[in-house]
Amino acid sequence: MVVQKNEAQEITQLLTELFKTHGFESENYEGWIIPDGSDYAMRGYWYPQATETTGQLTIEIFINSEMIMVESFAGIGEDSTQKLKNAFSSFVHHDFLVLLLALWNKETSIKQERWRVGEKSYIAYIGEQGVINYDREKPLETPQNYGEKIKSLISSESLDKEFHWFTFFYANLNGLDSSAELLKDNIRWTTGEKEIKALSWRRSNHYYAVRQFVFLKKV
Secondary structure (H helix, E strand, O other), rough: OOOOOOEEOOHHHHHHHHHHHHOOOOEEEEOOEEEEOOOOEEEEEEEEEOOOOOEEEEEEEEEOOOEEEEEEEEOEEEEEHHHHHHHHHHHHHHEEEEEEEHOOOOOOOEEEEEEEEOEEEEEEOOOOOOOEEEEOOOOOOOOOOHHHHHHHHHHHHOOOEEEEEEEEEEEEOOOOOOEEEEEOEEEEEEHHHHHHHHHOOOOOOOOOEEEEEEEEEEO
């Protein structure tokens, strides 16, 4: 099912409350939530019937007039409320704490490292891994070189902007089929997809998926 813009519901209040719980008062400008003293802003849309079984949460982050980050999260549940809660929790776990540190200088538990990319230096803010695993007997372990592969893939890119962001998603479907979806600055990153898919992922007849978000800021 193709999501239509006019089916969206704004989640302005949810974002306002989220920033408030982390110590920020904010203003609402045409749907954009702007934390006090910030040059950056955020807004979100909820599509309760993105497909027959899932909803979709889309978050937009205004960085500057030429750069708007877009991230989407599936919502699973018995009704629209549960689906939205599921998608919003995924957003907070994967992205929000990264952005809170990288853009709003609010200390979080997010890991950060200095990376050399070509002739430039960046601070890499590395989000927590999000895992879905339908195998109740075996915990999921990512390939040993998964984190190193993420770093080497990003470091081999030609980066020239102040900010860059990457979303990594891998799913084992049924033991025979798998899929990988990687985004670089909102654009599908096919080279990275092939590299991530080629790692030694565990064979399983059960569905599992791994998602991770990495944000780079030039120093």
